[in-house]
Amino acid sequence: MAEGFLSSIFGPKKRSSLRLEDYVDLDEEENSDGVGSGPADLYVKVAELGGLNDVANIKEEVYSGNVVLVDVSRVDDELSLERSIKELRRVVSDIDGDIAAMGNDQVIVTPTVIKIDREKIPPVE
Numbered sequence: 293m294a295e296g297f298l299s300s301i302f303g304p305k306k307r308s309s310l311r312l313e314d315y316v317d318l319d320e321e322e323n324s325d326g327v328g329s330g331p332a333d334l335y336v337k338v339a340e341l342g343g344l345n346d347v348a349n350i351k352e353e354v355y356s357g358n359v360v361l362v363d364v365s366r367v368d369d370e371l372s373l374e375r376s377i378k379e380l381r382r383v384v385s386d387i388d389g390d391i392a393a394m395g396n397d398q399v400i401v402t403p404t405v406i407k408i409d410r411e412k413i414p415p416v417e
Contacts, residue, residue: 334358334403341399342366347379350401354383357403365397 336359339350353360362380367373377391380401384391390408391401402408 334406336361339363340366341373341376343368343372344376344379347376350380351383354380354389354401354403355387357405359403359406360401361394362399362401363397364399 334357337353338361339346339353340363341347341350350360350362364373364376367376377399380391380399383389384401387404389402389404390406391399392408392410394400400408
């Protein structure tokens with residue numbers, strides 16, 4: 293359901309040739325080499341959106357200057373998804389950030405200093 297609604301907001305999704313095995317599960321990946329263990333000025337956070345109640349935490353992160361990758365696949369009705377996206381768009385407008393769909397069930401929300409380039413990096417031929 294999120295697929296149709298996100299496509300109506302952000303445009304149709306083009307099919308990717310990536311496979312499931314091309315991705316690394318961040319929960320299972322150990323951070324044994326110390327990469328990413330120190331403090332940072334900006335973080336990329338991951339959030340799950342189940343409805344309007346979850347928007348407040350996402351807004352707080354974006355207002356704090358963090359990028360948030362939002363999984364919207366848990367939203368069970370289109371009206372709740374529409375309202376949640378509308379509220380995130382208000383935040384982005386308020387702080388001059390950016391918002392874009394990534395695939396059928398993910399949205400990226402960025403703070404003031406980060407804009408989303410909607411053109412994909414071309415593959416090496």
